Amino acid sequence: MASSKFILSILVNNEAGVLTRVSSxxxxxxxxxxxxxxxxxxxxxxxxITISAKGDEYTKEQLxxxxxxxxxxxxxxxxxMENTVMRELMMVKVKFKKGELTELMSAISVFRAxxxxxxxxxxxxxxxxxxxxxxAFIEFLAPYGIIELCRTGVTAIGRGDxxxxxxx
Amino acid sequence: MASSKFILSILVNNEAGVLTRVSSxxxxxxxxxxxxxxxxxxxxxxxxITISAKGDEYTKEQLxxxxxxxxxxxxxxxxxMENTVMRELMMVKVKFKKGELTELMSAISVFRAxxxxxxxxxxxxxxxxxxxxxxAFIEFLAPYGIIELCRTGVTAIGRGDxxxxxxx
Numbered sequence: 001m002a003s004s005k006f007i008l009s010i011l012v013n014n015e016a017g018v019l020t021r022v023s024s025x026x027x028x029x030x031x032x033x034x035x036x037x038x039x040x041x042x043x044x045x046x047x048x049i050t051i052s053a054k055g056d057e058y059t060k061e062q063l064x065x066x067x068x069x070x071x072x073x074x075x076x077x078x079x080x081m082e083n084t085v086m087r088e089l090m091m092v093k094v095k096f097k098k099g100e101l102t103e104l105m106s107a108i109s110v111f112r113a114x115x116x117x118x119x120x121x122x123x124x125x126x127x128x129x130x131x132x133x134x135x136a137f138i139e140f141l142a143p144y145g146i147i148e149l150c151r152t153g154v155t156a157i158g159r160g161d162x163x164x165x166x167x168x
Numbered sequence: 169m170a171s172s173k174f175i176l177s178i179l180v181n182n183e184a185g186v187l188t189r190v191s192s193x194x195x196x197x198x199x200x201x202x203x204x205x206x207x208x209x210x211x212x213x214x215x216x217i218t219i220s221a222k223g224d225e226y227t228k229e230q231l232x233x234x235x236x237x238x239x240x241x242x243x244x245x246x247x248x249m250e251n252t253v254m255r256e257l258m259m260v261k262v263k264f265k266k267g268e269l270t271e272l273m274s275a276i277s278v279f280r281a282x283x284x285x286x287x288x289x290x291x292x293x294x295x296x297x298x299x300x301x302x303x304a305f306i307e308f309l310a311p312y313g314i315i316e317l318c319r320t321g322v323t324a325i326g327r328g329d330x331x332x333x334x335x336x
Contacts, residue, residue, distance in 0.1 A: 016198055
């Protein structure tokens with residue numbers, strides 16, 4: 001079966017141990033997680049884990065079912081990629097030589113990135129967007145020389161009135 | 169000893185299992201993680217895990233030492249909070265009534281948030297910033313009625329020329 005990228009949104013009780021149970025379910029099955037982010041929701045007792053990974057239809061469904069059985073997991077949803085807004089945040093530190101800053105600033109403006117910190121020959125930049133935009137910016141910056149890069153991993157929310165329910 | 173917020177940046181080999189080992193070290197010791205984000209670095213073989221948590225000096229140092237011993241962990245650094253840029257990304261879906269949109273848009277502009285999606289009585293917003301800014305925006309939006317909220321967790325990068333080295 002064809003393998004494709006998918007996003008799982010998981011609402012969990014904000015308890016020590018639940019993240020370990022979720023991530024070990026993936027590692028036991030030999031699945032690598034492309035990105036994972038965990039943060040509090042509007043209810044401080046509930047956290048939301050967003051996982052981006054690759055797999056076929058069967059795998060996705062199995063993971064969804066298995067995750068649902070874990071202690072402290074409230075809801076699991078395989079996000080509908082067409083009706084979901086996906087964003088990630090990247091910070092990147094890049095080198096530049098004398099005379100290159102103007103060109104670099106033009107690209108920053110095109111990508112709507114922000115300059116967080118500027119030293120004599122390094123700039124620290126921030127970019128928010130879909131993974132494809134983040135990847136394109138990294139590709140643009142590579143020739144300058146990327147010296148450090150961190151990205152948060154994808155977080156995802158349904159479009160319009162769609163809500164991930166905590167009771168299902 | 170006084171307990172304070174701290175950020176750990178961990179460079180790891182991009183292998184299944186390493187996230188489980190890192191998170192289980194926290195849960196075995198009964199430590200709750202406030203936020204965690206994992207994403208690829210400039211080197212696709214290496215991922216960066218950023219963990220935000222609370223603890224006293226002794227705890228922080230112990231965690232740093234124990235993490236360093238884990239398989240596939242390359243570097244662990246307790247970030248110097250004064251010389252680190254910390255950012256997180258939030259998406260939030262909020263209700264509004266007829267006549268409230270103008271006021272809501274003003275606040276969005278003050279906080280430099282973005283409108284991702286707008287339905288007849290809900291708006292989906294995106295905000296990037298330090299956790300304190302994100303918290304302030306949530307507090308502002310609460311009276312409107314937050315119906316869904318996801319945040320990526322903090323990611324952190326050193327200011328200026330400072331780099332988290334992969335060989336230490």
